[in-house]
Amino acid sequence: MSGEKYIVAATDNPTQISIRNMLNPYGFMFLGNCSDSISLLRLIRSYNPDFVVIDMGLQLRDIKPVIDTIDDEMLCPCILVGQSKDMETEDLQEKSKVVTLCPKPLNKELFIHTVEMSLISFKRISKLDRKLREMTENYETRKAVERAKWILMEREGINESEAYERMRKKSMDTRTPIKALAEAVIFAYELGDKSKG
Incomplete structure (x- = not known):
């Protein structure tokens, strides 16, 4: 190094x-x-x-x-x-x-060794930190998509694969991330529930 x-x-x-x-x-x-x-x-x-x-x-x-x-x-x-x-x-x-x-x-040798080990450890931790953030983001996306699918299934009377396909197609057509689209479906559903109550 x-x-x-x-x-x-x-x-x-x-x-x-x-x-x-x-x-x-x-x-x-x-x-x-x-x-x-x-x-x-x-x-x-x-x-x-x-x-x-x-x-x-x-x-x-x-x-x-x-x-x-x-x-x-x-x-x-x-x-x-x-x-x-x-x-x-x-x-x-x-x-x-x-x-x-x-x-x-x-001590020069110990100090240089400490610096080198710190740099190596930091790279490993940074990589693990990035992976953890990605996994968390993927989990949050899956959770939102699953909830939105069940809402569409209930509202539209369609099966799970049709609900997912609708969301995927809408996401591609509008160039909207599927997580944002799922969150919009959930928000609209919750807003509708509040207006009824």
């Missing part, structure tokens, strides 16, 4: 320089640095790095909301560099999809 872009978040210049001196010879490309959590999120959104290195000199309570945002949006892996592993840090690492911890003082 090389050519991956990174950002450093650290309160002091020597730490930033030390991290860059370890990563750059291995082909990693430095994009920028910052010393506070607000700037970190802004840099991540601006530069779209492959990973960020966060020195634990920054207070965890200040960077936790940023890490939560990075985690929720799956923006990039975060390597936390710190001297101690307290309960709060362990909890963050356990619950996060993007956080890896590397102890201080930094």
Whole structure:
């Protein structure tokens, strides 16, 4: 692995320089640095790095909301560099999809290995996250289509395959996703029920 872009978040210049001196010879490309959590999120959104290195000199309570945002949006892996592993840090690492911890003082080989493993893990988790979203979307689509089929069967007096074929044809003719069409059928049905009651 090389050519991956990174950002450093650290309160002091020597730490930033030390991290860059370890990563750059291995082909990693430095994009920028910052010393506070607000700037970190802004840099991540601006530069779209492959990973960020966060020195634990920054207070965890200040960077936790940023890490939560990075985690929720799956923006990039975060390597936390710190001297101690307290309960709060362990909890963050356990619950996060993007956080890896590397102890201080930094050992070059261990640090490079941590970065590489973080990148590999992030790719795997991103792929699984995408698959999970797709499966959820497919499930929601199937659920809506099944419900709409039963509504059409009840209203039109047709069988299941005819109901599905009508929806599929209407979807193709109008270039409307079948899920949106099914939701429209359900909405119209529920609206009709409310007006009767």
